[in-house]
Amino acid sequence: MLKRITLVVILLVFIKPAYDYGKQILSDAQNILSEDNVITDVTSKVLSGEVMKDIEKTVTNSVEESQSPMVATTSGAVLPDKVNSVEALTDAFYYYFSQWETNFTIHYVGSTSDIENIIERATKDAAARDQYIQGHLSDRKIEYEYSKLDAKITVHQQYLTNAAQEEIVNREVASILSTISPESMTDFEKVKFVNDYIVKNTAYSTETTISPHSACAVLQEGKGVCQGYALLALKMLQELGVETKYVVGEVYTGGHAWNLVKVDGQWYHLDTTWNDPVPDRKNIVSYKYFLTTDAKMKLDHSWNQSDYPTATNDKYTVMSQVDHAYEVDGAIYYSNVDDNHKLYILDLSTGKTKRLTEARAQFIVGYGNWIYFSNYSNGAFLTKIKTNGTEQSIVYRDEVKDLFIEDGFLYFHTPDGLKQMEL
Incomplete structure (x- = not known):
C-alpha cells in the first residue's frame, strides 16, 4: 500500500516598517577651521577604495570549497538501519535535518496503525530540538509505503540554505567571535555585541541571492x-553561551521574528531588526527593542506567550533612550531620544544617566578623552567635548554626518564630500 503526504511550510515574508526620519533643515555657514585641526578632502580616496575598508564586508570563503561535518543524534548513538519507536524516528529526522539532507529514507519497524500521526510528531519534535535548524526548514514532501508492522518513509526536504552555506556560517561566526573575549564579558556585553554587529553590518532588504530569510544572507x-x-x-548568542529563543509573532505589517535572551537569570526581548534604522544608516544602532519587557513589546508586537518564557524585568529599560551610541570604559555616550536627542552618558555599572550638554547630538564617536558629534543645536556643525562634559567647542563649521574614526583620523561627510582630520 502506498500513501503520499505533502507538507508545505509557508515562509513568512517579514517586512519591517520604513521609518520616516524626515529632512533636517540646516542654515548655510562658512567653513571655519580651528587652529588645532587640519581638515582634508578625501572624497577621491573613497571613490578609489582607499578609505572605509573596515566597513566593507569581505567574503573570504566560497560555497564550493565548503564541506559539512557529520552531526550525531542527540543521544550520541550511531543512526541504525531501522528505527522502532517514535523517539528513534525523531532521532533519525533530526540527524538528517542537521545534515541539511534534501532526500533521505527511513525504515520504521513497528505498528503503523497511526503512522501518519507518528511521522507528524517525529518531524515536529525533531525540528523543535534546534530552533536554528527549525528556522531554516522549508517545503517538505513525505511519501511512505507500509504494512501493518513496517514502513518505508521517503522524505524530500527543502531548506533556506544548504550544508555548504551553513558551514560558511559556522566559520564566519567563529571568526567574528574570535575578535572578542567572551570569558571576560558579561551577558549584557555579549548581547550588546551581537546586536551591534548585526545592525551595523546589515541592511534590511529582500534583494539577496541567498534567501533573505536565512542567517547566511x-x-x-x-x-x-x-x-x-x-x-x-x-x-551567535548560543555560541557565546547566552540562552536564547527564536520568537515568531506578528506586527502591524504581518509576520515577524525576533529573540528572547536570558541575561543574569532574567528573560528579555531583543529585536535586532527593529533596532536597525530604515533606510540603512551606517554604524548607527538603535536600542528601542534591546533587553525589553513583555509589556513594552506588546505595544507593537504580538506572539503566543504560552510558547515562550515571560520577560518582566525592567532593569535595562533605560536602553530604549539610547541612539547614536558610543561605548568606552564602562559608559555609553548617546543621543537621548527621550530628551530631544541631547548628549547623555550612561554608567553601565550603576545604570545611572546624566546629561553631558544641552547640545542635540548625532553621529557620536570618541577618541581618547574626547567625544565628537554632529551638533544639531548648532547647524549640525562638527563639535567636540571632553568625556567629563567640559571644554565643548566647534571644530568644523558646516553640516557633518556619518562620523567614524580609523587609524587615528576622524572622517566625516559634508555637502562637499568626505573630509578627514588627524586626531
Whole structure:
C-alpha cells in the first residue's frame, strides 16, 4: 500500500516598517577651521577604495570549497538501519535535518496503525530540538509505503540554505567571535555585541541571492529580513553561551521574528531588526527593542506567550533612550531620544544617566578623552567635548554626518564630500 503526504511550510515574508526620519533643515555657514585641526578632502580616496575598508564586508570563503561535518543524534548513538519507536524516528529526522539532507529514507519497524500521526510528531519534535535548524526548514514532501508492522518513509526536504552555506556560517561566526573575549564579558556585553554587529553590518532588504530569510544572507551579503536577523542572533548568542529563543509573532505589517535572551537569570526581548534604522544608516544602532519587557513589546508586537518564557524585568529599560551610541570604559555616550536627542552618558555599572550638554547630538564617536558629534543645536556643525562634559567647542563649521574614526583620523561627510582630520 502506498500513501503520499505533502507538507508545505509557508515562509513568512517579514517586512519591517520604513521609518520616516524626515529632512533636517540646516542654515548655510562658512567653513571655519580651528587652529588645532587640519581638515582634508578625501572624497577621491573613497571613490578609489582607499578609505572605509573596515566597513566593507569581505567574503573570504566560497560555497564550493565548503564541506559539512557529520552531526550525531542527540543521544550520541550511531543512526541504525531501522528505527522502532517514535523517539528513534525523531532521532533519525533530526540527524538528517542537521545534515541539511534534501532526500533521505527511513525504515520504521513497528505498528503503523497511526503512522501518519507518528511521522507528524517525529518531524515536529525533531525540528523543535534546534530552533536554528527549525528556522531554516522549508517545503517538505513525505511519501511512505507500509504494512501493518513496517514502513518505508521517503522524505524530500527543502531548506533556506544548504550544508555548504551553513558551514560558511559556522566559520564566519567563529571568526567574528574570535575578535572578542567572551570569558571576560558579561551577558549584557555579549548581547550588546551581537546586536551591534548585526545592525551595523546589515541592511534590511529582500534583494539577496541567498534567501533573505536565512542567517547566511545576513552574513554573506549584509542584507536580509527579520527571520535572517533573528536566526543569526540566535546562532551567535548560543555560541557565546547566552540562552536564547527564536520568537515568531506578528506586527502591524504581518509576520515577524525576533529573540528572547536570558541575561543574569532574567528573560528579555531583543529585536535586532527593529533596532536597525530604515533606510540603512551606517554604524548607527538603535536600542528601542534591546533587553525589553513583555509589556513594552506588546505595544507593537504580538506572539503566543504560552510558547515562550515571560520577560518582566525592567532593569535595562533605560536602553530604549539610547541612539547614536558610543561605548568606552564602562559608559555609553548617546543621543537621548527621550530628551530631544541631547548628549547623555550612561554608567553601565550603576545604570545611572546624566546629561553631558544641552547640545542635540548625532553621529557620536570618541577618541581618547574626547567625544565628537554632529551638533544639531548648532547647524549640525562638527563639535567636540571632553568625556567629563567640559571644554565643548566647534571644530568644523558646516553640516557633518556619518562620523567614524580609523587609524587615528576622524572622517566625516559634508555637502562637499568626505573630509578627514588627524586626531
